[in-house]
Amino acid sequence: MTDVSICLLGPMIVTRAGEPVEIPGRRPRTLLALLALEAGTPVSADLLADRIWGEELPDNPRGSLHTYIGRLRRVLGKEVVRRAAGGYILDLPRACVDALTFIDLLDSIDGLEGPEAYVRLEEAIELWRAEPFDDSAAESLAERTRPWLVDRYLEARERRAQLDIAAGRAAKAVADVRRVVADHPLRESLWVVLLDALESAGRTAEALEAYEEVRARLADELGTDPGAELRSTFVRLLSGDSSAGPEVVAGHAKVPAQRVSEEDLVPRQLPADIAGFSGRQAELRLLDAVTISHDAGWPSVVAVHGIGAVGKTALAVHWARSRTEHFPDGQLFIDLRGYGPGEPLSHAQALTTLLIGLGVDVASVPAEVDAASALLRTTLADRRMLLVLDNARDSAHVRPLLPGSDSLALVTSRSQLRGLATREGARRIALDTLTPAESAAFLEQRLVDRAADEADVRALADRCGHLPLALAVAAERCSRYPDLTLTDLLAELDGETSRLAALEVPLDPISDLRAVFSWSYDSLDEESRRAFRLLGLRPGHEIGMPAMAALFAVDIATSRRLVDKLVDANLVREHRPGRFVLHDLIRDYALELGFAEESDEALLRLVSWYTHSLVAASEVDGRSFRLMTLDPVVAGVTPLSFATSQQARAWGDREWPTMRSAVRLAVRAGLLCPAYQLVNKMFSLSMRHPPAETVPLQELGLDAALRAGQPVDAAYLRNQAGISRARAGDLTRAISEFRAAAEVFREAGTAAGLEMALSNCGQALSMIGSLDEAVAVLEEAYAVADAAGMADRARGSLIGLAEVYVRMERYADAVRLIEEEIGQHRVEVDSSSPRLTLIDALIGLRRFADAETELRLELTQHLEERNRWGEANALVRRAMIERETDRIAQARATLQEVVAILDEVGELDRTALTRERVEELLASVGSSASADRDADAEAAQGLGGGVALRP
16 A cells, blocks of 8 residues: 555645655656646656646756656655656555545535535545645646636535535535635626525525625626526525525536527537547546636637547537536537538538527528628627537638627637637647547447457557547447457558558548548648658658758748648647657658659758758867768758757757658668768767667668678778677677778778777777787777877877776876876867776876866766766766765765666666666775775776777
8 A cells, every 4th residue: 555645735745654755846846746637547758748848848858857757756766656658657546646536526426415425525625725736836737727626626615505505504505605705706606506505594685785796796807797597596586486496406506497488499509429438538627627717708719629530529529518508508510611522611601500500590691791790799699608610621711600708619620720819819729639548448448349458459549549530440440340350450550551541431531531631631732732741751750840941942931831831730740849740640641642752852851961960060069070971961951050069969869769760761762871871970979879779770871881882881880880789788799890890991991990990999808808909909099090190099099098007907007198198189089088087097096186176177078068978977986086085975975876867868888887886886885994995996897987989
């Protein structure tokens, strides 16, 4: 049983084992609140980042998120905060979170009456200490979740008061409701309960005074009159007919139904709800929040937008059917046919349909649009109605159909309807695909008659991109063919050239994904259609604006204009500022539309843009070490430039996954030289990623270079693959790669390549203990560079030799070599500063003061560059100095910090630093005995010095 509890209904309180614990920092507290509200359910990392930072995302949101998760784990325990399903989960029962207990209690009351309902209401209300998320929450929690929770709380207070009235405790109800209505004076339903309670207590005069108070407040603050329910209560009070008082049914007070004449016919036009509708809880809560805002006078329009087939209409109808009591004067529904097989409804057609639904004779509908629109608003005046304007083409399509302030228009569209938000103040809700859990539940509900493996269900949901229409088509196919197993369908989806072919519904265009997507594509101009087709090529999950400009062969301004059209049409989504994604099935559709020649040229431009932007990134601080000859920049491409190395590094980390995918696409398209040149220029970036990612990439580049008939270029890539293998701990294979590369360079007479391969080979030999052989190979590397007049590369070889001297415990020789032979010269090769090697040598000589001076410089550099791996390597040295100078507590704290960094970034180079080595050092800290110092030295063996193996 867990010992953690989280209280959100008021200032956040977190306890563990009954003792309060502190969650420092606003964003970690926000993260905990977000996870707590979904306790027991995985929450995606992207959703968490969006809710925590909104549009102000950091350069590396996943890294920052991981840091915050680490803080929560240290406070709550790793078993409570876990990684799960592409995100994180707070592994607690719902009963450990007061807000979830509160909701569960209220949900459990449906259908209950009398004392049992009253007891649960009391339990729920007692959990409420104050409005949540005031003290430390992000705006997203305050805006999205607090209004819904407050509404549920107020509903609970109202219902408890109604039960008090029914049980003859009207005086108690009056006192309770007066306290609440003072804080929420514009909530009409509270006033209705107060008036009922006053009447039941025999205080009719006070009830009439209360009605006048709320009427005046509504008029002064909102410019509106009381709603229908409040007015009906007032009329009953005036008539003195207590027998017509509120009927209590299942704990709810209801105003008696009033007769309506045929002239006042209430339209009920909503289509049938989808059987078994599930999921979409967040969006339903947002729609509820809009209704609460509408009660206060704003907004009168809410727009749900998203890609075709995402379920906008289903959501609108389901929500509208569940909230008919909010719109007692009726609900209208119209399909505007903005996207579909036919022409969109004209304004005149739509207005005529709506007015007929309101009882206006067709002969009385004006022919002119403006006049018909005015008649619609007049007819809706003083009515509280819901108008569902489904499938709108754009903002202009719905503008003449909008009601006045008393009614609410719910618009659905594939367009983002930006104009409605700008001019009419519409509240917009972006509808995304279902979550993995919602998708699985959707399929399980429709496949209830067949046994299905849970893993297969999840896999099918993934193949369908969590798109409701695709899920429905897949489920229908399984139902239609009883012998078709989910495994068979998955194999079919994986085997099809396009998944769209496997999900085809040729006899029903409304259910066929290709047809549904085509209606959005057909709405674009030709220039935007071309951009959409080319975006199907985009490698990786996301792409930035400059990369898209290269793909389209246009400038940034034109690219921004084209992409904006695609975003507005919901064919492309900006999932965080400047980063754009296509749904997988939308991408399949775009690829189907593409032309081979157009696609190959676009992919070549993109790979060229990445390659030469990486060149600019590597040279931002003035260094240049282009060993491999690159193809020139492709026409129509403008590579990026960078002001600082930090900016270049942040860009590279952000684009790393996309570049890896670009290499694979280029090889598949036969663009061998551009592909392997991109791999070569990705090397510096690859050093900040695990070898498990870099080795396959470099092997792909090596194979491309060999297939292209370029042995020298292949040798450069073989050298890089050797470095990655060394980082992974496979030093034997690494040495083999370095030697093979050296032979190619020797035969080709390529001095720079030969020096590089020999230096790396010497370093690797030293790491396996072949120290004398390592010295000989490094001396040969120095001789090659010196003979060729390559002073910078010669210094690079000497750095490697100094590192071997440290391993041989020839500390004085290492210090002399670094201070006299290398000095302060910049080493113009892609290697580290020799400072770490110097620090190791100084520690070996027990010159701790000198070592700390150098270490401060090293740490400052890594902190400025936000290089967490470099910081960890430097901190290990600081801990060793602190240990040797009897600062035991500081040493332990420093090593714990190193462990935290390794938890965050992983083991990027096992030749330099591993968690096991750090934990061995940590275990040895605590005694000043010489034996423990020997243990320190043994644990420190293999810690990388100042040299990185070089590309």
